[in-house]
Amino acid sequence: MVRKRESVPSLNDLVIGTVAEIHDHGAFVTLDEYGGLRAYVPLGEVSHTWFRSIREVLRVGQKAVFKVIRVDPARRLVDLSLRRVSDAERREKLIEWKRAQRAEKILELAAQKLRKTLDEAYEKVGWRLEDHYGEIFKGLEEASLRGEEALLEAGVDERWAKAVAEIARQNIKLPRVKMSYLITLQCVDGGLPALKKALTAWEEAVEVPQGVTVRFYTLGAPRYKLDIEALNYRDSERLSREILKSIESAARGSGCTFAYQKLKGE
Template sequence: MVLRRKKIPDVGDLVVATVMKIFDYGAYVKLDEYKDLEAYLPWSEITTRHFKDIREVLRENQKIVAKVIRVDRKKSPPAIDISSKRVRPEEQRNKIIEWKRLQKAHNILELLAQKTGKSIEEIYNEVGWKLEDKYMEIMRGLEEIAMRGFEAALEAGIRKDLAEPLFEIVKKHVEIKKVSITGILSLKTASPDGINRIKEILSTIYQTAIEQLKNEGGKVSIYSVGAPRYRIELEGYEYKTL
């Protein structure tokens, strides 16, 4: 089970839930991102589709994405109502992606907890939340570590004795796909020292590209495809950095 900093969701939050008990006029679900919290999904908030039997659209253990529409914090545990019909298709897709990334990040933090002998709660406090503060998302922080090394963990304020084993785990379990762009450059000159000038131009292009990509784990290749044409290849993790 993933951990959240917030113990209770707010109205308007999207949540991932597992259907637990189905009744004639609604269902109770477990909120997968919030420890020991359940919510109620009323019949009228399940779907915009017409149905006669609630079991036509819901089943036990089904995963759903829903929007929180009511939270009564005065009760213990809090009374929470959710709606699945108010979730737009793009919201559902984005939430599922977020959920999968949360799960992957949690699994990596669990491996770190096992390796260091710490509890998962301690690892979240000493690693997870620091990555979230620095990189806006734990998984994004782990991806930064995969790209730039354990320095990315140190930059988030993680102690070296945790950053180093975390990096070793990330190297094995986080794969970042690289992207590339290619261009053809044509260089001509009538100067007597034309070859040297072309070499200087290509060297300047190479050094400039290397400087811009050095913090992004990028790669630059320049080679001749038959004078006066030269192929330039840039490789990195995101198109916007190339």
């Protein structure tokens, strides 16, 4: 069961709940992220549209996203609303929930490998990643990308870091964005030295972030292909712009002609 560090949610939190009991006056829900803590959904908080019976909206065993509208931490009493959850909030929470489930599975596999419990995995790894990266799965994505270093930075000890990094790399495949450009570069006066200088000028001028790959291909002079792969569109676009600007500047300085076009469908 995916878990939170807190024993009860806070006011206005979005939570995942499983409908346990349905009555004419409302429904009781168990909160999946809080150890099955029991919460209540008043009848008036079930739907913003008219219905004849609460059972038209809810059914026992149904999982849904709810919003916390009242909470008494001392007495561990929580009231929820279904009707106050917007479509955007529901989508966002479900994404968060799925990421948390994937994170817990990786922690569980690491715990099994080290002959430890899932509770120990959360204590030694999970909560430290949450403190450092803001989300456990975000920390595991970093581990998939950068290995043990990403975990050690968060205060995870070396033994756990090695096990978790290995499992993260096996189970998390980060999506990549690819951009490709056709470059036309001619250096009549400077010849091959000017050409090489222009095509490699970016290497000293542009810093390539970790996880990004840059490749050049010769298609037959004066045509060259530039491929850039990054983890998101923003980084790929920014790096493309910087590399092309650097090549253009060096080309112009050597009296070369330079032009490029972005390739569609790449």
